Amino acid sequence: MTFIRKQAPLIWVGAMLLIFLGERFAADESLLRWFLTTPGYLVAGAVVLARFLDWKQVEGMAQKAAFLPFVGYTVAFIALLLYPLSTFGVVDRFDFSEDGSQRWMVFWSVAWLVPWFLGTGLGLASDWARIGTVRSDRIEVSRVQGSAMSVVTLFLAISWIVAVNYVASQHDHVWEWSTKTRVKPSEGARALAQGLSEDVEIILFFPPASDVLLRIEPYFKEIADLSALISVRTVDHAMEPSLAKELGARNNGLIFIRRGGDKQRIDLGVTYSKARRKLSSLDQNVQEALLKVGRTRQTVYFSVGHDELKDVTGETGRPAIRNAKNLLKAINVTTNNLSAADLVSGIPSDAGTIIIAGPQTMFLPEEVEALRSWYAAGGSLFLLIDPDVDVGLTPLLEDLGMAIPAGTAANSRHHIKRENGLTDRALVYSNRFGSHPVVADLSRLASNLFLGFEGAGALHDIEGAVAKTQVLVRPMPGTWLETSGDFEQQRDTERDENKALIRASTTGEGDHESRAVVIADSDFIGNRFIMLSANSMTPNAKFLLDSWLWLSRSTDAEVKIVPGDDDPVIQHTRDQDTLWFYLTVMGVPLFVLLGGIIYVRRRKGGQA
Numbered sequence: 001m002t003f004i005r006k007q008a009p010l011i012w013v014g015a016m017l018l019i020f021l022g023e024r025f026a027a028d029e030s031l032l033r034w035f036l037t038t039p040g041y042l043v044a045g046a047v048v049l050a051r052f053l054d055w056k057q058v059e060g061m062a063q064k065a066a067f068l069p070f071v072g073y074t075v076a077f078i079a080l081l082l083y084p085l086s087t088f089g090v091v092d093r094f095d096f097s098e099d100g101s102q103r104w105m106v107f108w109s110v111a112w113l114v115p116w117f118l119g120t121g122l123g124l125a126s127d128w129a130r131i132g133t134v135r136s137d138r139i140e141v142s143r144v145q146g147s148a149m150s151v152v153t154l155f156l157a158i159s160w161i162v163a164v165n166y167v168a169s170q171h172d173h174v175w176e177w178s179t180k181t182r183v184k185p186s187e188g189a190r191a192l193a194q195g196l197s198e199d200v201e202i203i204l205f206f207p208p209a210s211d212v213l214l215r216i217e218p219y220f221k222e223i224a225d226l227s228a229l230i231s232v233r234t235v236d237h238a239m240e241p242s243l244a245k246e247l248g249a250r251n252n253g254l255i256f257i258r259r260g261g262d263k264q265r266i267d268l269g270v271t272y273s274k275a276r277r278k279l280s281s282l283d284q285n286v287q288e289a290l291l292k293v294g295r296t297r298q299t300v301y302f303s304v305g306h307d308e309l310k311d312v313t314g315e316t317g318r319p320a321i322r323n324a325k326n327l328l329k330a331i332n333v334t335t336n337n338l339s340a341a342d343l344v345s346g347i348p349s350d351a352g353t354i355i356i357a358g359p360q361t362m363f364l365p366e367e368v369e370a371l372r373s374w375y376a377a378g379g380s381l382f383l384l385i386d387p388d389v390d391v392g393l394t395p396l397l398e399d400l401g402m403a404i405p406a407g408t409a410a411n412s413r414h415h416i417k418r419e420n421g422l423t424d425r426a427l428v429y430s431n432r433f434g435s436h437p438v439v440a441d442l443s444r445l446a447s448n449l450f451l452g453f454e455g456a457g458a459l460h461d462i463e464g465a466v467a468k469t470q471v472l473v474r475p476m477p478g479t480w481l482e483t484s485g486d487f488e489q490q491r492d493t494e495r496d497e498n499k500a501l502i503r504a505s506t507t508g509e510g511d512h513e514s515r516a517v518v519i520a521d522s523d524f525i526g527n528r529f530i531m532l533s534a535n536s537m538t539p540n541a542k543f544l545l546d547s548w549l550w551l552s553r554s555t556d557a558e559v560k561i562v563p564g565d566d567d568p569v570i571q572h573t574r575d576q577d578t579l580w581f582y583l584t585v586m587g588v589p590l591f592v593l594l595g596g597i598i599y600v601r602r603r604k605g606g607q608a
Contacts, residue, residue, distance in 0.1 A: 072123030319526025358522020387457025407481025
């Protein structure tokens with residue numbers, strides 16, 4: 001017993017090591033487990049007994065110093081006796097449900113671990129301080145108490161952090177840290193759901209216990225509440241094999257949105273670790289799916305074969321129009337190419353709108369006649385014609401009641417700055433909108449946005465034309481047609497041009513009405529000006545969208561927002577998570593320790 005009294009801290013650490021080895025590495029071998037843990041418990045009990053005898057055998061200040069290690073070791077030993085309550089061997093003896101067993105184990109894990117941690121810290125700290133004072137033949141109770149309280153303060157902070165993190169890891173709960181409420185779908189999704197004209201079914205293939213399902217169920221419930229035409233149901237892939245085979249679902253973690261024979265699939269995954277990144281774009285994917293199954297698919301044909309703008313930037317540096325095509329595809333529009341042979345032999349019957357985007361070489365007379373005939377029969381055209389480039393489309397423009405004079409629109413005040421040179425004056429912008437359905441939304445927001453142009457021309461109307469034309473966008477005041485190439489206005493020859501940058505044309509009435517939108521600038525729909533983000537689009541993109549709605553004679557609910565998630569989830573990267581872990585586990589205790597050191601130094605300074 002004398003040896004235990006002198007070496008109690010080291011003996012206690014050895015006993016804890018025996019118990020740890022027995023429970024951690026020999027749990028599956030009962031003989032070895034008991035061989036290690038039984039001596040550990042006996043030795044720990046002997047340490048408690050030794051410190052109890054010390055406490056009883058001394059008096060005065062020495063008794064006060066002996067009391068703290070006795071209390072610490074006693075609390076830690078009692079906590080060790082509670083440890084078996086958190087093991088499967090004890091829990092399995094009760095008739096708990098799965099959730100009940102988890103709650104029991106979490107509670108008792110914290111209930112024994114925190115007191116053991118604090119008791120061990122108090123016992124070791126006060127014991128080492130006490131032994132040091134005994135060896136110097138002078139017991140300093142204040143030193144023993146100070147050491148004990150410093151360690152207990154530190155251990156309290158660590159215990160709280162560890163306990164909170166452990167409980168949180170065992171009890172998942174969803175908190176949405178988003179710029180808006182995550183419970184509600186975005187305005188775009190709501191508008192699409194409310195604008196449906198036929199029944200749409202949403203099928204969620206998820207097991208009942210999926211944490212991903214817990215995150216998406218409120219979203220789809222609100223989607224279903226927006227329209228009586230939407231039904232939502234959750235099924236387990238294994239429990240509905242016939243439905244899974246019908247839809248082509250080979251596993252869980254899938255979402256199907258279908259209307260009649262049309263269906264769209266969204267793949268999330270069952271586990272949150274797999275679905276985490278995809279959840280941030282769920283609203284966007286749902287919008288795209290609703291558009292594709294809820295609207296009748298239309299086809300837009302882009303003319304090719306005349307050096308028009310392409311999906312990628314060409315060798316000459318002309319802009320790409322991939323973003324414009326992606327915008328159309330996002331609203332369930334099919335985009336196809338229309339070659340010269342197709343024009344001459346006959347425009348496909350499924351053509352809804354023909355887009356001619358910045359041709360640089362001549363159209364054959366037969367092609368022009370085919371376009372004129374198709375337009376006269378009630379077709380729709382979206383033309384982007386660069387000024388000062390003759391591509392043989394003058395007869396078609398005359399049918400539309402307009403002409404493009406020579407010269408490039410320039411403005412010394414109202415222009416976009418790129419190189420801070422005179423050539424920037426050709427990068428004009430405008431928010432002067434006419435009165436027309438295409439620019440109705442843009443006109444209401446005119447004070448906050450501008451359409452961008454690069455090297456645009458002017459559009460004049462032709463007197464006596466059969467077609468009716470309307471100005472959609474006028475240039476800003478002070479805009480002239482640059483013809484000399486120096487981008488300095490020559491007042492005698494380059495007068496202000498304030499007629500139109502964009503015009504619309506109609507011929508006929510009713511179902512046979514022909515419609516066209518003409519822009520004297522092919523760069524208008526280039527990737528520089530057509531850009532989409534998670535919750536917004538550029539004004540040029542909005543103009544393209546509204547132009548298609550008018551040209552296609554869409555009878556569906558107007559699409560106010562391009563599919564996009566306007567409620568992005570705030571995510572931390574792995575490096576950020578690691579940083580937060582170290583700040584929590586190490587930063588807070590160090591802060592507490594630093595505070596204690598400052599307090600002690602100030603106290604000693606005051607005593608001095």
